[in-house]
Amino acid sequence: MKIGFVGLGNVGGKLAASLLRNGHDVTVRDLDPQLVQTFIDQGASRADSPRALAEACDLIITCLPSPAACSAVMEAEDGIIAGLSEGKVWLEMSTTDDKELIRIADRVHETGAMAMETPVSGGCHRAATGNISIFAGGDRATFDRVLPVLTTLGRRVLHTGPLGSASxxxxxxxxxxxxxxxxxxxxxxxxxxxxxxxxxxxxxxxxxxxxxxxxxxxxxxxxxxxxxxxxxxxxxxxxxxxxxxxxxxxxxxxxxxxxxxxxxxxxxxxxxxxxxxxxxxxxxxxxxDIKVLGEGFPAELTDDEPEEVGHEVHVRTQQATEASR
CATH class of the missing domain: 1.10.1040.10 (N-(1-d-carboxylethyl)-l-norvaline Dehydrogenase; domain 2)
Structure with a gap:
C-alpha cells in the first residue's frame, strides 16, 4: 500500500516518521521544503501537489493545524479530492470540527473513495515512538481495512463509531x-x-x-x-x-x-x-514575582516505553463485565 502524508508539523512529522521507520512506502507533502527534504533523506518520495499525492497513493493522510487548513488542502483545484478515485482512503488525523469533517467526507465519498477520521492523543513524545492513542471514526469495513496502518502509528486504537464521533x-x-x-x-x-x-x-x-x-x-x-x-x-x-x-x-x-x-x-x-x-x-x-522551578526535570519529554505493535481497544459493555465475573 502506498501512503501519502500531508502535514509534517510537530505531530504529523512524527507520525510520518513512524511509517517510514516501519518500512512503509510513503510520499510526503508540506509547505516547508526543508521539512520535506528531511523525509526525502529518510527514503520518502515527494509530491508536487496534494492532487498528485492523492493520485499516486492508496491511503492519503492529512495532519494539519486547523479545519480551515485541511479543507483548503482537500478542496483546492489541485487538492486531494481532485486526485481521489474509487478504492482510495482518506484519513484525517487533525483535530477538527465534526461537522466540517463530515462535509468534506461527503465530497470524498462522491469520488468513490472512503473516509476515516483518526485523531491522536497522548503527546508528541508518544507520536514519535508509535505509542500514541488513536480515535477512529467511520464505518467498520473501512476501519478494518486501515487498522494495520493505524497499529503502526499508535499503540491503542479505538473505533469510536460513525464519522464525527472521533472528532x-x-x-x-x-x-x-x-x-x-x-x-x-x-x-x-x-x-x-x-x-x-x-x-x-x-x-x-x-x-x-x-x-x-x-x-x-x-x-x-x-x-x-x-x-x-x-x-x-x-x-x-x-x-x-x-x-x-x-x-x-x-x-x-x-x-x-x-x-x-x-x-x-x-x-x-x-x-x-x-x-x-x-x-x-x-x-x-x-x-x-516568582519562578516555579524544580531540579533534574527534562527540557523535553521522551517516551521511555519500547515501541510496540498497536492493538484495537474494545469498549467494555455491562453485559461483558457481568460475564467476566
Missing part, C-alpha cells in the same frame, strides 16, 4: 487536558509561594488522587523551565474553542470552558500565539 471525543479530551494544565499551574504556583520543595511537590501530586497524565508529562517541562511540550497556545485556543462551540450548539451552559478560553486568550496576548502552552503558568509567575 467530538478528541476535542473533549483536549478540553480536559487544558483544564488539568490550568489547575496544575495554579497548584504549582501555590506550592512555590508556600515555600514547598518543588520536587517533593511533584512526587506528592504524582502519587495522590490529584495525579493526571498532564501532571506526569507537562509538569516536568514546567518545572524544568523550558515549558516545551511541542504544543502552542494558539492550538489550545483552537481545540478548546471547538469544544466550546460544540457545547453551545447543544445548548449546554458551560462554566469552566469559557474561563479556559479567557486564560489562554490572555496568555496568547501576553506571550504570543506560538508560545508553548505549558508556559501559561508564566501569567501567575509574573504576578507573584
Amino acid at each position: 467530538v471525543l478528541k476535542v473533549l479530551t483536549n478540553y480536559l487536558a487544558t483544564a488539568n494544565l490550568c489547575s496544575l499551574a495554579e497548584a504549582l504556583t501555590v506550592a512555590r509561594k508556600a515555600g514547598m520543595d518543588m520536587n517533593t511537590t511533584y512526587e506528592a501530586i504524582r502519587i495522590s488522587s490529584g495525579n493526571s497524565f498532564v501532571h506526569e508529562t507537562e509538569s516536568q517541562v514546567i518545572l524544568n523551565g523550558s515549558r516545551n511540550i511541542s504544543f502552542t497556545m494558539d492550538l489550545v485556543l483552537k481545540d478548546v474553542g471547538l469544544f466550546d462551540s460544540l457545547a453551545r450548539s447543544l445548548d449546554i451552559p458551560l462554566e469552566i470552558s469559557p474561563l479556559l478560553l479567557d486564560i489562554f486568550h490572555d496568555g496568547q496576548e501576553a506571550f504570543g500565539a506560538r508560545e508553548w502552552s505549558s508556559n501559561i503558568i508564566r501569567r501567575l509567575e509574573e504576578r507573584c
Whole structure:
C-alpha cells in the first residue's frame, strides 16, 4: 500500500516518521521544503501537489493545524479530492470540527473513495515512538481495512463509531487536558509561594488522587523551565474553542470552558500565539514575582516505553463485565 502524508508539523512529522521507520512506502507533502527534504533523506518520495499525492497513493493522510487548513488542502483545484478515485482512503488525523469533517467526507465519498477520521492523543513524545492513542471514526469495513496502518502509528486504537464521533471525543479530551494544565499551574504556583520543595511537590501530586497524565508529562517541562511540550497556545485556543462551540450548539451552559478560553486568550496576548502552552503558568509567575522551578526535570519529554505493535481497544459493555465475573 502506498501512503501519502500531508502535514509534517510537530505531530504529523512524527507520525510520518513512524511509517517510514516501519518500512512503509510513503510520499510526503508540506509547505516547508526543508521539512520535506528531511523525509526525502529518510527514503520518502515527494509530491508536487496534494492532487498528485492523492493520485499516486492508496491511503492519503492529512495532519494539519486547523479545519480551515485541511479543507483548503482537500478542496483546492489541485487538492486531494481532485486526485481521489474509487478504492482510495482518506484519513484525517487533525483535530477538527465534526461537522466540517463530515462535509468534506461527503465530497470524498462522491469520488468513490472512503473516509476515516483518526485523531491522536497522548503527546508528541508518544507520536514519535508509535505509542500514541488513536480515535477512529467511520464505518467498520473501512476501519478494518486501515487498522494495520493505524497499529503502526499508535499503540491503542479505538473505533469510536460513525464519522464525527472521533472528532467530538478528541476535542473533549483536549478540553480536559487544558483544564488539568490550568489547575496544575495554579497548584504549582501555590506550592512555590508556600515555600514547598518543588520536587517533593511533584512526587506528592504524582502519587495522590490529584495525579493526571498532564501532571506526569507537562509538569516536568514546567518545572524544568523550558515549558516545551511541542504544543502552542494558539492550538489550545483552537481545540478548546471547538469544544466550546460544540457545547453551545447543544445548548449546554458551560462554566469552566469559557474561563479556559479567557486564560489562554490572555496568555496568547501576553506571550504570543506560538508560545508553548505549558508556559501559561508564566501569567501567575509574573504576578507573584516568582519562578516555579524544580531540579533534574527534562527540557523535553521522551517516551521511555519500547515501541510496540498497536492493538484495537474494545469498549467494555455491562453485559461483558457481568460475564467476566
